[in-house]
Ligand SMILES: Nc1ncnc2c1ncn2[C@@H]1O[C@H](COP(=O)(O)OP(=O)(O)O)[C@@H](O)[C@H]1O
């Protein structure tokens with residue numbers, strides 16, 4: 001069967017294509033076991049059976065770098081956080097941003113979501129700082145002892161994690177979702193930051209966004225969460241108001257980080273974006289590109305939380 005057709009068959013969509021997700025049946029035991037096996041092998045927890053040869057598409061051999069050395073000086077020069085021992089303002093800011101996320105993962109938050117280690121970084125519109133935030137968050141969490149991070153570029157229409165972190169990878173999430181022959185290991189990229197692994201967006205395809213709402217995506221997310229709860233998976237995602245599939249992806253997540261661009265994102269856009277999420281979804285807000293009171297600093301973050309949007313007195317985001 002054509003692989004796109006295969007992916008589309010498992011697609012989850014509400015009848016109006018918006019935010020309501022119909023409950024889908026649990027993955028078949030065989031399918032779940034297959035995914036689990038893939039992830040297990042990827043994580044180096046189980047050896048592939050000897051004598052078994054897995055056919056790899058030529059594209060993988062040609063184009064995937066299995067590990068990259070990130071240019072940490074370049075990343076720092078671009079204003080981002082790097083995992084070293086030096087103190088910096090951005091590290092301090094991301095310490096505040098990640099703390100509630102980690103508390104929820106550790107079950108110490110006000111609410112324990114179902115898959116707390118799956119975190120989606122999104123926003124209402126393009127250009128508000130999702131990728132910047134997702135990369136910094138991943139780098140920040142990777143500096144924590146005993147935490148491992150997988151940063152997934154799920155903005156499959158406008159992928160930019162690889163560009164921002166300075167490496168090339170044309171094979172990734174999209175390819176994994178449409179091609180049964182691929183193991184997750186084929187598309188993951190290890191880095192010189194020991195606890196940081198990357199899953200690039202992969203090849204472009206006219207059905208890329210639909211794949212985010214596919215059954216294969218749901219299965220992948222579930223397995224990522226269930227089998228390795230100590231691995232934190234951060235999804236850089238498409239904007240909620242541009243792509244309906246972004247809200248489907250959000251429904252798979254334990255936590256959502258909503259980036260709001262200071263002075264630019266309109267309150268109505270934030271409201272519209274929030275309305276696309278499940279009312280029970282835990283949403284943290286990052287106020288991005290806020291200037292400090294002297295007006296001199298481009299960087300700066302606020303952080304607020306919404307638990308159970310629309311549930312009366314707890315519905316408002318705190319700042
Ligand atoms: N806090 C920030 N400080 C400096 N530059 C930022 C900040 N947030 C975003 N940018 C820059 O703004 C542009 C858009 O950000 P990006 O993360 O690509 O947005 P999105 O992923 O939401 O489309 C990029 O050039 C990025 O480097």
Ligand SMILES: [Mg+2]
Pocket residue numbers: 130131132155158160236
């Ligand atoms: Mg982006």
